[in-house]
Amino acid sequence: MIPAAFDYYRPKTMGDVIAILQEHGDDARVMAGGHSLIPMMKLRMADVPHLIDLQAVDGLNGITIAGGRITLGAMVTQHDLINNDGLSNAAPILREAALQIADPQVRYMGTVGGNVANGDPGNDMPGLMQCLDAQINLIGPEGERSVAARDYYEAAYMTAREDDEVLVSVEFNAPIGGFAYEKQKRKIGDYATAAAAVQISKSDGKVATASIAMTNLSDVPVWSDAAAAALIGTACDVDAINASAAAMLGDIDPSEDNRGPVAFKRHVAAVTLARAIARAFDRA
């Protein structure tokens, strides 16, 4: 599988990236780790006459934790997420999730920005960012703007980002309480059949706050306010967990594919969420 011919650019500044995007419009695309884009180009599912490599652009690699706010540069890799001790203390759900993405070789290259920007329903970071109520920071010809992760995804591969904008970072408050990222997949290295990101805080033995997002169960990640609401004020017993799972099932819309029929996916989604809730509550 060989991609169609393309011009390769390796700019050093964001200004140059945006200038190339503006010059070539739809014909230009940025590349981060290339672990989704290059396979799509090889399969001829993406036609990219002008490929802009972000690897040499300054300022996209940092992980910052300050005043309870966490910022991840777009070019931070999944390997970086796993191996940053400060981040693992401040937001351990990121490490738990990143360890379930693909395999070490892919995680050396796959980036936060690429995973969040891609818009593939199977990517794990978008649901995670919705669970954490992250802001997605973009830059383009008109300057910088932020979009809430919960408003960012419009349809499969369609997001709020304009063609001439680049994702520079994601940021969110350090989460409180317990966490779990639970993922059901067919084999190591596979995308999720279903995955659940859960953050729960406790007060007097009851759920005080909860946030729940599901992956690969719709054409966009699903942040389920109803699933979280079903837990608030409960002791997270079996009835509460079942009510939460039932509420989540009202928000997802899976379709049949080689990971199974709709009924199977809904069953797996409920089991996956129940496990994640129980683990997050235990840890809270």
Ligand SMILES: Cc1cc2nc3c(=O)[nH]c(=O)nc-3n(C[C@H](O)[C@H](O)[C@H](O)COP(=O)(O)OP(=O)(O)OC[C@H]3O[C@@H](n4cnc5c(N)ncnc54)[C@H](O)[C@@H]3O)c2cc1C
């Ligand atoms: C075998 C295999 C298994 C995998 N399994 C999983 C899995 O289980 N879960 C999972 O979540 N992922 C999985 N991935 C995907 C991988 O983890 C990467 O996260 C993914 O490829 C996106 O990151 P990237 O840096 O490679 O992006 P790229 O492939 O470089 O880019 C992806 C898309 O995002 C755009 N883009 C990239 N960076 C930016 C930016 N800063 N601003 C604007 N647009 C941008 C590109 O133009 C492109 O459209 C797998 C990949 C492989 C090859």
